Amino acid sequence: xxxxxxxxxxxxxxxxxxxxxxxxxxxxxxxxxxxxxxxxxxxxxxxxxxxxxxxxxxxxxxxxxxxxxxxxxxxxxxxxxxxxxxxxxxxxxxxxxxxxxxxxxxxxxxxxxxxxxxxxxxxxxxxxxxxxxxxxxxxxxxxxxxxxxxxxxxxxxxxxxxxxxxxxxxxxxxxxxxxxxxxxxxxxxxxxxxxxxxxxxxxxxxxxxxxxxxx
Numbered sequence: 001x002x003x004x005x006x007x008x009x010x011x012x013x014x015x016x017x018x019x020x021x022x023x024x025x026x027x028x029x030x031x032x033x034x035x036x037x038x039x040x041x042x043x044x045x046x047x048x049x050x051x052x053x054x055x056x057x058x059x060x061x062x063x064x065x066x067x068x069x070x071x072x073x074x075x076x077x078x079x080x081x082x083x084x085x086x087x088x089x090x091x092x093x094x095x096x097x098x099x100x101x102x103x104x105x106x107x108x109x110x111x112x113x114x115x116x117x118x119x120x121x122x123x124x125x126x127x128x129x130x131x132x133x134x135x136x137x138x139x140x141x142x143x144x145x146x147x148x149x150x151x152x153x154x155x156x157x158x159x160x161x162x163x164x165x166x167x168x169x170x171x172x173x174x175x176x177x178x179x180x181x182x183x184x185x186x187x188x189x190x191x192x193x194x195x196x197x198x199x200x201x202x203x204x205x206x207x208x209x210x211x212x213x214x215x
């Protein structure tokens with residue numbers, strides 16, 4: 001693959017991985033970094049970005065996702081393998097939805113409606129998150145899709161946590177759409193795995209250099 005395409009695909013995959021990472025943190029601990037959470041939620045509304053990274057603001061905002069993606073691509077721990085299964089689940093859902101033009105249209109309309117609420121409340125206001133969560137539920141219902149999430153049952157029983165998780169699943173789905181639009185495929189994950197992992201490592205190194213750190 002050409003250099004730019006590898007970079008763009010790596011960024012989109014990191015977007016999925018970041019949402020998955022946040023979902024697992026909420027499921028286990030009931031809390032996440034608010035800035036990273038905002039990055040994933042904001043990506044849902046970025047439907048006409050000027051470039052791939054602008055979906056997430058900047059590359060620094062994807063540090064967690066790049067770290068998670070690196071682990072997934074190496075898949076040398078149970079944690080990474082579970083993240084990989086979650087990521088593949090979202091890719092399968094994206095493929096199902098992409099084959100249903102009516103659902104795609106409905107999904108876009110609902111996201112636009114929620115965007116208007118952001119202007120009155122805030123990006124992560126409970127009302128906005130609740131509507132994004134409901135949008136996700138409506139999107140998956142026709143496909144009988146289920147996302148089986150392991151976590152702390154006490155955390156998962158809290159309604160606000162579940163709404164955040166569903167909103168993040170919508171963010172993961174948005175990144176999966178972006179990945180597919182950029183020419184992503186599951187075969188690519190097999191045959192270009194090393195190239196994508198190397199690019200993720202390079203992007204993490206760039207972030208560290210910009211922060212005055214050395215990896």
